Amino acid sequence: MPEGKGPRILKWEGSVPVPPIPNTNFASFFLNVVAQYGEAAALVDAATGKRHTYGDIQHLVSRVRDGFAAAGVGVGDSVLLLTSNHIDAPVVLFSTMLRGAACVPVNPYLTAEELAHVIRVSGARWAVVHEEVLKVAEEAFSLVGSRVLRQLWVLGDVAGRASLADLIRTEIGDPPVAEAFDPATTVAMMPFSSGTTGLPKGVMLSHRNLMTAYLQSKYIRELNPPGSPNALQCTLMLLPTYHIYGHLFLMGCLSTGGKAVMLQKFSPEKYFEAIQNYKVTFSPIVPHIAKFLSETPLWQKYDLSSLMAFSSGSAPLPTSTMMNLMKRSGKGAGQGYGMTETCATVAVNGGAVGFKLNAAGKLLPYYECKVIDVKTGQMVGEGVEGEICLRGPSIMLGYVNNAQATSDTIDSEGWLHTGDLGYYDGDNFLYLTDRIKDLIKVKGYQVCPSELEKLLRDVEGVSDVAVVGVPSDRLGEAPRAYVVPAEGATLDPKELMKHVADKVLPYKQLSGGVEFVEVLPKNHMGKVLKRQLKNKFIKFQSKL
Template sequence: MNDSRFTLEDNVLKGKVVPYPPFEFNSLGELILASLKNNPKLVGQIDGKTGEEYTFDQMRDRSVRCALWMKAHGLLPGDVVVVCDNQHLDVAMPCYAALYVGAIFNPLYVGMSKRDFCHMMKTTAPKMAFVNEELATTFAAAAEEINLDLKIIVFGRVSGFFEFERIINEQENEKVQNYECTPVKSSGDTAVILCTSGTSGLPKGVALSHIVLMKVQNRPALTVLQADRALIVTPQAWVTGTFTMLFTVCANATRLIPPPFDENTACALIEKLKIHSAFLPVNVMNRLVKSDAVKKYDLSSLKNVTSSGAILSVAAREAFIKAVPSATITVGYGMTEVGGVIIRQSPGSKFGSSGHVLEDSQLKVVDPATGKVQGANKEGELWLKSCTMMNGYYNNPEATAKAIDEEGWMHSGDLGYYDEDGEIFVVDRLKDLIKYRGYHISPADIEDVLLPHPGVKEVAVVGLPHPLDDEHPVAFVVRAESSATDQKVTEQQLIDLVATEMGDFSQLRGGVKFVDCLPRTESYKTLRRYLRDLATSVAAS
């Protein structure tokens, strides 16, 4: 391997070590407030649905007013503030405000269940929650259930709750103009708690510090998250959504707040605003190429598309390039626990790879059965290390100890390998592998065969329990719209397709189940545990 970007030492891929410059600020809140003050006339946010805008001055004014109210109502450095709503112009304000007062903000997905809300609030013990009108009573009930003293502030108006617009209007103009951030004790203090996706169980809270966030902002792995007026199709509670909200301010860029995703709305927005860059999860890319929307709208302005969070197959990549030929696709791989993306493609990267390990990051491949570190082209669990690692899972030392070993390696739970050129290939989640007569089968391999079929819009493969064979692969399929194909695909056609393209072990012995939609997290990841439960109930019946 002859590449100046990384070295290979004892089967460990090591990105180039590049020192960070001294940081001017000790907290991310200080950096954000300074940026807002220094560029008051810059348009900082645009609502993609309504066209309404906030300048940096408006964002500073509204976030500072929120911070003054927080402090007046007893919020202290280190306290936690929950923020839970769909994206709109004011959702970021309590997040910035919490950072100003040295507190921690914790964005939650609006689609969480009451059980999940209770679990996360037991873990983080928030003092305040900023929520939408629909969730106010749910949060109140959850807080009562776990005996939590919680101030609930509503974006809108619900009787009996604080109203966001009213609390910010209560503040004195002089205090707003002279406001300064509360210093944090250390730049290593936690600034934000981000939830894991919860695809395999209850979510955990990933604690990221001020210094980690400032390092990520200073040397972004995904520049699209700081790009001007980029289309970022993720909820704010996901790591890319939160990073975009924070880092566009630091980069003096305008953040586009898109409406909830659907194929036609997204394509219409690209055409209308001549969008140049976009972050699209793999599932969203697949949905776009399977729809008629890419043909209805002019997408030629779209030059750069970035994706992460799932495996982008060669077939899916080629289908997207065919549908949107103006766009260059860059794939990244990482985890919230290591500060986001630490592996990224570069020009000339091989199709199917996630690229090379980035600066100040390391990777090794470990055999899950023996613990032996693997060499090139040998599969195993990906272990990761970076200078932007989490402080740990918030208030969960047991889970932290299971995830990060004594040498500081994050055990990703992902199966993969690197080749002779140091390019890294992610194969699947270890927990998602299907066991058939002692052999391990990758669901992603079967999905890659099924997804290109014109009659298939979405697909997920899981293991169906079997008394003799361990598990049989079963495919849950969402059919393509009738306008996209002449006739509905049948179960036998898909079974025959896999039989033709794949070996005997990977056959769909569990059959094909057609569904209206796949269960997904708000970050567009498939909730395979729900599908496994469904497959188990089918086997039992």
């Protein structure tokens, strides 16, 4: 029960003891867990139907690990994995971890220059690359330096290039000796942050970090009543597994003996066909997909009776969108809060932990949370907005080769400063309000873009919106709205500005104006790239 209205540290409130975290190689541990599922289907390509059983995974991982050993991959090395959702990607991931090396899963849609940045930061000297992005990978490595790349294998079949199949067929004498390393401090996986406000940073996640995320997910599932259906029994992996959000759901599905249906790209028809053809039971998604699904009439064209629930993450999901999705689909929906730097979901809204409208959710096991005043750093009480800080055994080791960014993010007491603004209520539910870096400073006053965005979303005919601060000689910064009108809608900028002005204090008004756009720039996980909007405005103003 809450201890009162004063400042407090939030913790997991469950009565069942939280299990200790074994200090062991995560891949070895996980493969032992899933060995019990034998020849059940584990990974399926939604487009081709090609599949791997759990037995296949055990065999392939063993062979690829040996191939990596023969190629010189060892403890402390980094292996780049550049592919969209592919049934061989988890094989590469586990094989790398078994060697004590770090797997660096990367968005395959990066440009050569962006990928070169990832290679430099991660120190990757080996790479497994999908055939469709081989040229980009080769160009990126050439930008870094011709002697950096030691060996590259292709997912696919490219004449004259070594493939993953060649790696599997590598002849090796005695089995490789498992090299000793500390799982608590050795990097197992190195995803890169979204980079919405700057260059992406390599997030160092240890074997212990990944183990914590696995145990947390298992713990929460076991809170369900005995005999409850396993929603993860067939999970549609539309989420990219190179992102921590997708990775967590893939591990959750496999750990229960479920079938993960890998979908490389979202298209409405392929999405619904996959659910129908493979009897999908669970679909983790992101907010812009949730919005599309809440509005599309395609529900009537397919048999979606197998589907049990959705989950949304990576960015806040407006409550109206969640309610519309559940109403349109007739399925349950929840959302979670987490970040790459936490390696696991921090809070969940729905299921065994409870549900509240507009909340990010309740804190999950292994975590502590406090909310601090942005200026003073002091803890604040319930209902008071501040920065959300988190502490626990799944918090990243730090940012690779970036000690300054690490110390700016994780303080001396182990608290991760998330950069998210929010508050908690009397029942210890967390609520997100904005990002500190997105705050707009108008004559010294702080303006939360999300407050204005919510007001604009309530206007009929507004399909999407983003509010950013643009330079102003008079105000310092001025809130400017970029609005995507719904199809067929007629909107007036002056009316939108008046709609906001009637509901907020004078300094919060849209003094930077309203601009209609066909689409908002977003990254692969649906986060709006506000930096691009601001830079575009500044560039335009400089030409006047």
